[in-house]
Amino acid sequence: MDLGLKGKKAVITGGTRGIGRAIVDILAAEGCDVAFCARKEDEVKAAVQAVSATGAKAYGGTADVGDGDSIRGFIADAAAKLGGIDILVANVSAMGGGNEESAWRASVEVDIMGTMRTVEAALPFLEKAGNGAIVAISSVSGIEISADTVRSYNTVKAAVVAYMSNLAKAHAGKGIRANTVSPGTIYFEGGVWGRTKINDPARYEHFLKKNRAGRMGTPEEVARAAVFLASPAASFVSGTNLVVDGAYTNRIQF
Numbered sequence: 001m002d003l004g005l006k007g008k009k010a011v012i013t014g015g016t017r018g019i020g021r022a023i024v025d026i027l028a029a030e031g032c033d034v035a036f037c038a039r040k041e042d043e044v045k046a047a048v049q050a051v052s053a054t055g056a057k058a059y060g061g062t063a064d065v066g067d068g069d070s071i072r073g074f075i076a077d078a079a080a081k082l083g084g085i086d087i088l089v090a091n092v093s094a095m096g097g098g099n100e101e102s103a104w105r106a107s108v109e110v111d112i113m114g115t116m117r118t119v120e121a122a123l124p125f126l127e128k129a130g131n132g133a134i135v136a137i138s139s140v141s142g143i144e145i146s147a148d149t150v151r152s153y154n155t156v157k158a159a160v161v162a163y164m165s166n167l168a169k170a171h172a173g174k175g176i177r178a179n180t181v182s183p184g185t186i187y188f189e190g191g192v193w194g195r196t197k198i199n200d201p202a203r204y205e206h207f208l209k210k211n212r213a214g215r216m217g218t219p220e221e222v223a224r225a226a227v228f229l230a231s232p233a234a235s236f237v238s239g240t241n242l243v244v245d246g247a248y249t250n251r252i253q254f
């Protein structure tokens with residue numbers, strides 16, 4: 001299937017590793033010009049070099065979605081470098097796993113406010129594009145309780161899904177689509193489950209066994225879903241939450 005992405009201008013936050021990096025790579029392979037950010041300058045430079053080596057146009061910047069001026073500056077720079085924005089992927093998370101106040105504050109500031117800041121900064125460019133697409137990365141933790149303890153992560157990920165659904169309704173008349181992708185347990189070295197496998201193997205094995213597919217997912221499997229939703233091939237899909245979990249969750253997907 002031709003996704004119709006050639007020549008599109010895509011901006012991705014958290015684009016140097018894991019799911020975000022896989023989204024960058026697939027969008028670039030599909031013919032998009034890409035701009036992405038992360039907080040570590042050395043990782044941004046390395047990723048830009050690698051993506052550019054494939055022949056794609058790539059721009060990278062350091063930005064913190066928890067800092068309004070920082071993310072707004074990056075979005076403006078990215079739009080200038082690319083000549084506009086057709087696609088926005090909001091991918092950053094604080095990964096707040098605890099119930100302490102600091103975890104809640106970080107989760108709200110990054111997952112909710114950071115997503116909102118990123119989207120609001122990009123909306124004028126997406127509206128100008130005429131057929132803009134927004135994709136946010138949430139989690140199955142936002143649609144199903146997965147632990148016996150109260151976690152900030154579950155709450156803010158549910159809020160991201162609600163926010164994107166509202167965006168879809170509010171901006172449909174402007175030709176802007178908004179969707180969410182909710183991954184299940186995704187494994188890559190250096191990621192949450194990669195670190196858990198090393199530091200807490202019993203917990204890793206517990207969650208691995210909960211996967212009916214017999215394995216955890218890969219960043220690329222999530223990225224393909226996100227790229228489809230961002231593409232013109234999904235032109236009538238808006239306001240949806242696409243769960244990519246290998247049948248991990250127990251809820252019925254209406």
